[in-house]
Amino acid sequence: MKQPQTRRPNVIVFFTDQQRWDTTGLHGNPLGLTPNFDRWALEGTHLYNTFTCQPVCGPARASLQTGRYATDIGCYRNGIPLPQGSRTLAHEFNDMDYATAYIGKWHLAATRTEPVPESLRGGYKYWLAADSLEHTSDAYDTVLFDGANRRVKLPGYRVDALTDAAIRYIDEQREQEEPFFLFLSYLEPHHQNRRDDYPAPLGQEDRYVSRWTPPDLAELGGTSQRHLPGYYAMVKRLDEALGRVMDALVSLDLAEDTIVLFTTDHGCHFKTRNGEYKRSCHESSIRIPAAVWGPGFNGGGRITELVSLLDLPPTLIEAAGGTAPAAMQGRSLLPLVRREPVDWPQERLVQISEAQVGRAIRTKRWKYSVSAPHRDAIADSGSDRYLEEFLYDLQADPWELNNLIGSAAHREVKQSLRERLIRRMTEAGEPAPVIEPAAEQPMGQLELTPRDRVKG
Template structure:
């Protein structure tokens, strides 16, 4: 075993493009940019599921939701399935975790990890508690360690955008008790992010809703629970949408500050030369694409996330846009780098393509969506190939989408409705069927031409 430390950052709800090093013109993330410059930034990286609990279970196990059983928030990883913390603890690492866990629980029951944060902290409110989460990480790094460590730093922001959305309006119709409680929490938060209209960013080019949008997606827009934030936008004008984007950018900058504080402690304690650092997010944020907010969508803004790997032996200042990566690759990468035994997982170590970009790699990456905890039969799958993205929904009209991401990065033209693209659709159906068969996923792909 190689005695190297691991520092693992997870932000919450940060889209792939919410980095100034990714060319975003309306936010500034110098600390995450510096981390990217020190290593490899994978630009084509996707969460395994675009919602907190399922995605984090995939990060912890290297397996997809249908394999680890965490299809929606609130479900637990099976006891017999080893997690990241357990694997490294059993390999004599000191394993510490500060911040949100979400699979479920935020207290001392974090599997395989010593809980570093105060368990009574409201970890879902990043503007109040991300500083505490980072403080506990810094305290950990300031200690003397007689063995290698795995430190998880799970920061909440820019997730607080959920609460900002719910501050702006009230949905039509009757609210369920849980949504009422969330609305009360949202209204109590103080966001210091107001701006003159001249400072607001423009709306995205893909702001409009497709008139032929799948009815599955239309129904998700109406759900008054579990991703209910979109129902709070029904009366927003364009200025409110722009203020929403402005606030999201500021929350992203706040979490960047905490990343910088932890990285400074790593450097000041002389640990940088012996620590593998990884940074990703559990999922992205709608960012007004097609009038969406928050998560539980499979568009690029919600499903595609940052992925940065840095450390001894990792080449610096590399931007990798050729290899499709997933959150399930985090665990096997950690194990491969440290020579810790890794169980049979679906994810793959990123080290081969970091060491040799010509290495054989997967031809597609898949994400799962279960948007309604009251109806688990309602689900979708996304297949991203090198150029195209295919999405298929389990029910409703227009159940398939195909986008040419080279020509249409905003996903505005659904080629699945174009009769001349039948072969492209069939090819991606076959890719998905192969994936379903190899991973034991019972999802059904349409058989119509």
Template sequence: MVMSDAFDGRLTFDPGSRVVQLPYINYLGELGTTFLNAYTNSPICCPSRAAMWSGQFVHLTQSWNNYKCLDSNATTWMDLLEKNGYQTHRIGKLDYTSGSHSVSNRVEAWTRGVKFLLSQEGRPVTELVGNTSTVRVMTKDWEATDSATQWVRDVAAMLHQPFALYLGLNLPHTYKTDSLGPTGGGSTFRTSPYWLRKVSIDLISAPKWLPMAAMHPVDYYSTVTKNCSGEFTQEEIRNIRAYYYAMCAEADAMLGQVLAALRSAGLLDDTVVMFTADHGDLAMEHRQYYKMSMFEGSAHVPLLIMGPGLASGLQSNQTVSLVDLYPTVLELAGIPAPGVLSGHSVLPLLARSGTRPPKLHPGWALSEYHGCNANASTYMLRTGPWKYIAYADGQSIPPQLFDLTLDKHELHNVVNKFPQIRASMEEQLRGIVAYPKVSQSVQLYNKRQFISWRKSLGSNYSQVIANLRWHVDWQRDATANEKAVDDWLNGP
């Protein structure tokens, strides 16, 4: 398994695949199956990966934000493979256990219910480095890829037992913006002329935006906190998108190096290969970049699977999500699944015609989000042409409904136009997760965590909170912002 970070799944099939050359992803698609409707279970790094590794929905593991995810001793599908005789190896970005990411990141998540609106991210920018010969821009990912391919050649090729290798990449996640200082986030789209040559610039157009006044309230909040409410030129927007696509091309090349290592070791024909990502990147769609949104650019992930005995050149319309990978891997290995999992194996969808008895996948995907840059817990149910998004307690914030067949850009919320669809999807969503109760639990967790953190700072609290990522906006009226926090803590 090669798992990328922030890779828009729509680039793995037509027409998205036209905009950037991704030869190794295309190779997987030609020899395996491409899922056209694969989704993250939470559009942010750690909770998404927690769902993939555990096979459990976010609300079941209480992976509320990038700081609160799985316990370090949680049983993953790779642990089960190892217990059943597999030689296993994990390299690169894992990021599914609690305790990581910045103080800013967790405080922003805890305080998302506070009645203020502060920019929390850096304005998205582009940076061109090197020249037309500069291949290795993201050196840390290349080092991990080198280690993975070396392991294939030196270890996997010599084994007399099955193996499982996981390579986690950071690309095409944005880079940290050094000019923002030590508390700054990642808002730099960085690449080299070498990778930009892989992008069809003429096919890039600036996405359509709703006026700020017409945005859904949670989308408005996200746009402001992501520092995207200001003016952007058409050239800026196109550059951000082009650089993002170039970063995807670099990640594709890393997948290619792994495939080449398997081939040279004589293992490719006997190995199941998966490529996926934790979430996507909006890359200026909906006047946002980054993730933390249920819009397609953020929530739609790549999923391609090839291997012996599996269908070739298949494009599956089945709606699936990352929790499906846990039972899929176990079924591939012939290992019984422990307990009840949130996902369902997609192996029957991959089997060559007539080789396996049919098993029904439910055909829907659940994604939920409880972290920073969104001021309410968010729940997305995707089934058929419909995407339904509910918020908080289901009453205080209006839901959204999009018909992705007719409205692929998600600019027309038709929730009031189709009351029966809304009622049906609301009922189905509540049958999967009692989301108002989950939202309430997250609110209580956020307050408790914030109170504990504030208490740990003592007299340093005012200085520390004023100098987190939102420091520019916070310090315009620090007294009012502290009062807003107090009002939130003392409120319902």
């Protein structure tokens, strides 16, 4: 007797913008900003060490939609549209007979001319979005465009307006035979570009004035004291939105049949590492919060292996019963979630653009970064020659305040990391570059043991 076909799980991507990993309670933030994230991550699978592959909006989003490195797609900086014909998450889920929907910020049409034409929407069937939401809207002036290119103004604070729209979509889909894939993309806690501020819900940022400051920002300053209160209040409202989405799933009897991924595109260093907020190799730019819960992920615990943004697309596809295409350059996390033996990468590659032509790897202990100062950071996607720029021992210096790139004591470490970076670059499809060592000098009592030289 033929068994009835099991319905595939719904999938929701809850995607924020420019959110540091250490805004979450599970990463030590003491302000109680993320009780919903913390709870659901503990019930599901917490991806403790997750990193973007490109610390700027457009390239990171292109990589998440396609599962490919920014240089492989061609979207190595902002302002380059996702090439038509690119296979996205929407195409993969469309082929699995999912209803696909996109709500919020897109940033892959590479034009401020709104609305986004259908040919540049990445294959999503339901559309309520703007390419550059930071320019079409403000905190209390949420303007998007629907699938018929009509201007839609939503009521309420922008986070709440997008959340309301998402809940309406979920409710409309619950009686349908086909499962849905919803990509819900917020602008917060990104700054409002034209004012260079972080507009929180009215009256909410005062509670975070002169509160906890991460050690890197406490030492380096930047704009953190001016901007952290609004930034934290934005994060708090996003977490409340996550709670509302989860409540909707529970009330609609969809929670047990829906996979929810929470993550962001990159972090924020508040003008401490360069003249703006990201586009650097530092943890504040590249380390991001991430967790997954729902069928196949509940009870997964804390995954401490190094996870790249590129690993998330094949994970979602395979969790929904599909097969990730060979062109995707990440790896499914499901073997890690199931605690199966797996040869997992020991370093993650980061490509950096716009502020510099740079490349970096992050291992469990070390951060190693190179740049090509002779290249144009806007015109050039890469280089055949790089100079060593940063080395951080994250075991001794987790906030990256002591650059060891000129340390003679770390010569063997740098040589090993140099080789590992070149290997990862070639695996990403880039030509093997020449990396010129930094000038060295003695650095006081610094010394590495033989064990230190080979460890992680």
